[in-house]
Amino acid sequence: MGQFQVDLSVPSAARMYDWLLDGTFNYEADRAACQELLKRAPTTKALARNNRWFLERVVHTLADKYGVRRFLDFGSGLPTQNNVHQVAQSVAPDARVVYVDNDPVVLGHGRSLLDANANTAMVAGDMRDPNSVFITPEVRRLFTDVHSVGTPKAALFISVLHCIKDVDDPAGIVHQVISRLSPGDYVVICHLVSDDRNLRESVTDLMRRETHDKWGRVREQHEVEALFEGLQVLSPGLVDVTDWRPDSELRQHQRSIEWYDYGGLAQIPFPKAVSP
Secondary structure (H helix, E strand, O other): OOOOOOOOOOOHHHHHHHHOOOOOOOOOOHHHHHHHHEEEHOHHHHHHHHHHHHHHHHHHHHHHHHOOOEEEEEEOOOOOOOOOOHHHHOOOOOOOOEEOOOOHHHHHHEEEEEOOOOOEEEEOOOOOOOOHOOOHHHHHHHOOOOOOOOOOOOEEEEEOOOOOOOHHHHHHHHHHHHHOOOOOOEEEEEEEEOOHHHHHHHHHHHHHHHHHOHHHHHHHHHHHHHHHOOOOEEOOOOOEEEHHHOOOOEEEEEEOOOEEEEEEEOOOOOOOOOOO
């Protein structure tokens, strides 16, 4: 997969997200880019918070209600509070989590924090090439090991596929990952969308410029729905993630206005029985 180079004068989506969550793993270029983003979409900090709360709820639900014990988190971003492994292992201490990212800053901070957790690992990988991720030692040890047979797994694409360009086929990436999973396993997808064409174009242009073209685009709801083709979407369906099994009325009121994360939880269906 090669070596990933970092230029801290170029903002990254992961470090911008960290700043929006009031994190400390970001640099001047990231903060300046966030200020430009807030001029176009002033409620983006609420969007980031709602996304993080959704991650906490959906991972807890997967571990608690659906018995998931293997998680593969694509485009994990920088460690913050209540990461996937912390939420999952609070329900099931034996839960295993593999994070995948290609940002060297994410990889460095993530590995330093995960060294003491034998059931968690950080992989340097490019989600545009899922097959290369599945052959890494970390994924083989923690996600697809022999003991995982019959154990429910989940692949997470939480607020990351908007970083993928159309030419790299976001839907194709999802379905490559699905092909490596089993019927009954789970997929979580949420994606930045807006009903305002001008906003979609403005934010997309800004992010492409600031990240030196390491960005896809803000999409529409119907494009996100297409990512779930062939999957069984579970209750409450595909929604603004603020409304996905909310645990607090207060949180529901803290909405982003200009754009929002849209998506949900789905299961890979079992083959239909063939009638004799």
